[in-house]
Amino acid sequence: MSSIVDSRFSMELEEKEYELCGxxxxxxxxxxxxxGVSSYVWGPGLVLCRYFEAEKIDFTGKKVIELGSGTGIVGILAVLLGGDVTMTDRSDVLKQIEYNLIANVPLSSRHRTKIRALEWGNDQHKFPADFDIVLGSDLVYSPSQFSKLLQTLLHFCNDNTIMYLCSDVKYREGSARFHDKLLPEKFSSELIHTSGSSCVFKVTKKVPGDEY
Incomplete structure (x- = not known):
């Protein structure tokens, strides 16, 4: 793994250990x-992981994509819980994801992982739209990105897709508006768990006749 870490910042690594779903x-x-913000483990990511733990979520046999993977903690847990997981973020974040994936996912399970660059609103169409599960934690923090994020979510959300999105609705600019107004315009969204100011939403494709 050492070759993944650029010597210019090898002395500026910070490690944290967790126990997640055993x-x-x-x-x-x-x-x-x-x-920037991608080099931190944020509260919503941990809340989403703890939700999977509490609900005994099993991703075995599921095709999963994570948006804004950051450190990779959520996507890595999804792999450990049996999923076939594609982890995405900006191109400059991918080495960090790779480093953590190698450190945590056994070699025997790495064939179920992919790491790819994805720029919301621009290249989501380079990806298939047949994912069973879409994961996202702390994606909603910059109103200037909301339109691009919605375009990306629409691409990945087919009739059978379930999206689990966890956001800090109090301390992230525009987050409450995104989940209360913008997201329901395009999707069916249900608040399924809260922890402090972090909320987990279960989001599915909106069908004709849905009312809010």
Whole structure:
């Protein structure tokens, strides 16, 4: 794994250890790589992981894509829970995801993983639209990105897709508006879990006749 870490910031790595769904998970944050918000494990990501734990979610046999993977903690857990998982983020974040995936996912399970760059609103059409599950944590923090995020979610949400989105609706700019107004215009959205100001929403394709 050392070849993944650029020597310029190898001394600026921060590790945190977690126990998630019975799996020990060690996450390394590339604090010296100028990744901005992507180099942190944020509360909504942990809340989503704990939701999977509490509900005993099993991703076995499911085709999963995670948007805005960041450190990779949510996507890695989905792999450990049996999913066939594609983890996505900006191109400059992919080495961090790869580092953490290698550190936590056994070699025997890595054939069920992919890491790819995805720029919301621009290249989602390079991806198939046949995913069973879409995961996203702390995606809703910049109103300037809401339109692009919605375009991306629409691409991936087919008739049978379930999306689990976890957002901090109090401390992220525009998050409450996104979930209360913008998301329901395009999708069926149900609040299924809260922890502090983090809320987990179960989102599906809107069908004719849905009312809010």
């Amino acid at each position: 799996h020990p998970v060690k996450i390394t944050m590339f604090k010296g790589a100028s990744l």
